Amino acid sequence: MKRMLVLGMALLLPAGPACAQAVPASAGDRTARGYWWYETPRSDAEAEAQDETVHRPVIPPMVELAKWSPPRIAKLITEQRDYAATVLTIEAVADFWRLQDFARRKARAFAGVTQLAMLTHPELNAKAANPMVGEARDALGAQKDQVRRQYLRAHAGEFALVMFARESCGYCKVQWPIVQRFQDDMGWQVSLMDLDRRPDLKQRFGVEVTPTTMVIRRGSPQRMVIAAGVETYPNLAQMAYQAVRLLSGDIRPEQWLTGAGEEDGFFDALANGPVSSTDPRVIGGDPIDARERRP
Incomplete structure (x- = not known):
């Protein structure tokens, strides 16, 4: 009976080396634990509860x-x-x-x-270029209109305005008189292109919607859309002004929001030096630093 008990214990308990292997090498190593050392893994709720424990932050003096x-x-x-x-x-x-x-x-x-800082360095202050007083704003608006009109009239023989429309387009009937007003004020040639009669123009000029108003440079493939849909006259004139300046090389794309008379001022993105890696001043390796321009 005693021999049978010893034999049974020998079968149940692993030998010395096996027993040493039964000690878990790590908490996640199931193969090293053995059957009798199995532990039920934590549930997701327990893991989340432990992970969401909030500790008291240390607030310095x-x-x-x-x-x-x-x-x-x-x-x-x-x-x-x-x-x-x-x-x-x-x-x-x-x-x-x-x-x-x-x-x-x-x-x-x-x-x-x-x-x-704005009082010490007024060149960083928008108030100098964009006054908030009503009378000053009116005078500034009139000055910008005059600069824009003189520039567009000076390029009237070089550019033209084309509006693409359809007979069934009700918005086109609203936009066309606005385009005609541009002709009267700026002395430009304007044209109305009916896509129903000339469907080839849609693919040729990439027109997707009507009305579409486009600035075209005479004798050149250069062109630019300045309005897709109905646009007010002041916005149409401003977009035409910017498009002509860009196509003529008078401004860079970074200066698209620089309005009439705002060159080298607060609202000129390139007034104090380059801001783009494609700027010729950066590519040429001789960027102009704003601090170097100060007297």
Whole structure:
């Protein structure tokens, strides 16, 4: 009987080397555990609950916090908010609002220094180029209209305006008188092209919708769409002005939003140097730095 008991124990328990292998090499190594060392894996809910544990953030003294960058401060505020919303203690919530108050004061300080910087460096201030007073804005608008009209009239013999339409297009009947007004004001030749009668023009000029208004350079393949659909007369004149300047090489694509009379000013994207890697000044290896242009 004793021999049978010893034999049974020998069958149930592994030998010395096997027993050493039964010690798990790692928590995720199931093969090293053996049958009798099997553990039920954690459920997804338990794993998520453990991963979502919110720890109390360390808030440094104010003198240290003042040296932090805004992204780092914003991260700390988010962490403190999550912690405070989890524990819901008075002190944790108060710490969150202390951090918010610090961020508010820092933002107000930045706004104050910004005003001083704008007064010290007026070339960075839009007010010099875009006055908010009504009378000044009216005078500025009249000046821009005059610059635009003189430029477009000077190029009237070089460019033409073409509007593509269809007989069934109701919007085309609204846009055509606006295009004709452009002819009267700027002295340009304008043409109306009916795509129902000339369907080949659709593919030739890439017209997808009607009405489509396009600036075409005479004796050249250069052309540019300036309106797709109904456009007001002031916008049509401004787009034609920009298109002619771009096709003539007077501006670069980066200056498309530079209006009449705004060259080398606040609203000129290239006034203080190149902003694009394709700018010839960058490609040529001799970029113009804004600081070098100051007296």
